[in-house]
Amino acid sequence: MSTMPHHTPNNNLPEIDPDSLEHSARTAVYLQQLIKQQGSIPFRLWMHEALYAPGLGYYTSGNTKLGNERDQAVTQSPAGDFTTAPELSPWFARTLARQITQVHKASGTLDILEFGAGSGILAHDILAALDNPDINYFILELSPDLRARQQEKLSGFKNQVQWLSRLPERFEGCVIANEVLDAMPVELFQWEDNGTLAEKYVTLDNNSQFMLVNQPATAKLAEKIARRMPALPGYTSEINLQAEAWIHEMGRWLAKGVAFLIDYGFPQKEYYHPQRAQGTLMCHLRHHAHGNPLVYPGIQDITAHVDFTAMADAALEGGLEVLGYTSQANFLLNSGLMKLLSTLDPQDTARYAREIGPVQKLLSEAEMGELFKVLAIGFGIDEPLMGFSRGDRRHML
Structure with missing residues (x-):
């Protein structure tokens, strides 16, 4: 030992x-x-308890700190421990909504299921963008604190949103998991x-x-x-055997539709590259990233990058198809982000700068554009997905 x-x-x-x-x-x-x-x-159990122990874990005790940069003055230092793409800019959800619309048409259903919906801002912005009262939005959330925050955030859509306490027996439609896999214990x-x-x-x-x-x-x-x-x-x-099992299980309950897995990570060859000899484990505390998971249990986030090859293999073994894999930047551009942004008035310089700055973070290779990937898996969808029309990297998995 x-x-x-x-x-x-x-x-x-x-x-x-x-x-x-x-x-x-x-x-x-x-x-x-x-x-x-x-x-x-086992470290896996440590990570599970530090994040999910009832009333104590980071995600279950009201300690989860999501930074919402959209509502802050520029001079303020960012709140929370980390910021996700939906917290950064509403254009992320608005663009994703275009891809969801294609899936809804191809699957003949208007249902959406989101895992780990954070503050509820992604669900809110998707529902606002789709603007269709017939859409049913389901959320599976493990954190009682986050569920309460989501219910408050989504009160304007309360007739359309339902919270689940367990996986559905059967589901048709669009599944979203934004930064879910990275928080599963490894x-x-x-x-x-x-x-x-x-x-x-x-x-x-x-x-x-x-x-x-x-x-x-x-x-x-x-x-x-x-x-x-x-x-x-x-x-x-x-x-991440838990994430692999979760995706494999999806093959049992996703009868028709597409799951979009959005997270930071690499294909297997890059994940286990000889130069990545310390792994990818990372902790987030008040917007400071560091590599020691054994300090500040219960108040810091612990994450690991995603091995997207392993996730694609688990999907195939579960009977699902791998429908696309690309960078977040490619996915957003393919799904019509620039067309949406063309509605902004460049003459309104203050608003234009305020809206475009965060979008550049979503697209920039140095920020989220390249590190974050989108993997689409599903069943019963015959047409190519718009988000992968250019720069599909399935051959790299």
Whole structure:
């Protein structure tokens, strides 16, 4: 068993208010008790509990901090821990709505199902853009706090929106998962110097501080990783078996329609590139990104990039078709973003600048345009999807 020392909180991280520190301390006690009962827990379980433990986890305790840059003065520093595309600009949802309309026509239904709807702003803007009272919008949300925020945000559409507590038995229509896969708990692994695979567990040191330790991986996990990458001594990365199972299961309940999976990530060759030897695990705290998942449990987000090849394979194994894969920038441009923006008046320079600035972030290679990808999977749709009409990268998966 080899160990990785526990890191003290990074001095570059922002000041945390006393209430948040107190909440994090309560979450830490809960996790310490869990580890004391079991000796050590797989990192996947640590990530799950730190994010989703009832009343304590980041997503279930009212601590989720989504920054909405649209409602802030330019001089303000951004609120929250991170900002998503829908929070950045309404043009993201308006463009996505054009692609949804095509799916609705092709599938003969007006239903939409969104997973993990955040503040509810994406649902709000899609419904406003589609402007059709016959559309049924379903939301599956694990966080009671976020569900309450969504209900408030969507009160104007209350006759059209329903919240689900479990997966539907059967669904036809359009499925949206924007930044959902990256928040699913991952297995963390490391190749040992002797060529064997270790899985990382979380345990306690002599001072009851959290620390990562390597334990021999199960034969099943070792076999899965070996099929995806060579044994590179010291190489650390992640595998998201929960996300793969979730997509595989979609093949059971998505009878007709398209699921759009929008997230940051890479194809497998890039994901397990020899130079990406520290993996992709990332934590977000008040708009500061850092790499230590063992600090500030319950008040920081923990994410990993998405292996889109693995997601496409899981879809195929579940009986779904892979209908498109491209960058967020390509997807938005193909879906008619520029046509929508042409309705803006360039003479109204203040408004024009306010609207275009965030759109440039959505499209820029240096920002979200290239890092974020869109994978479309589905069943029973015969026509090509507009979002992938140019620059489809399925051949790279």
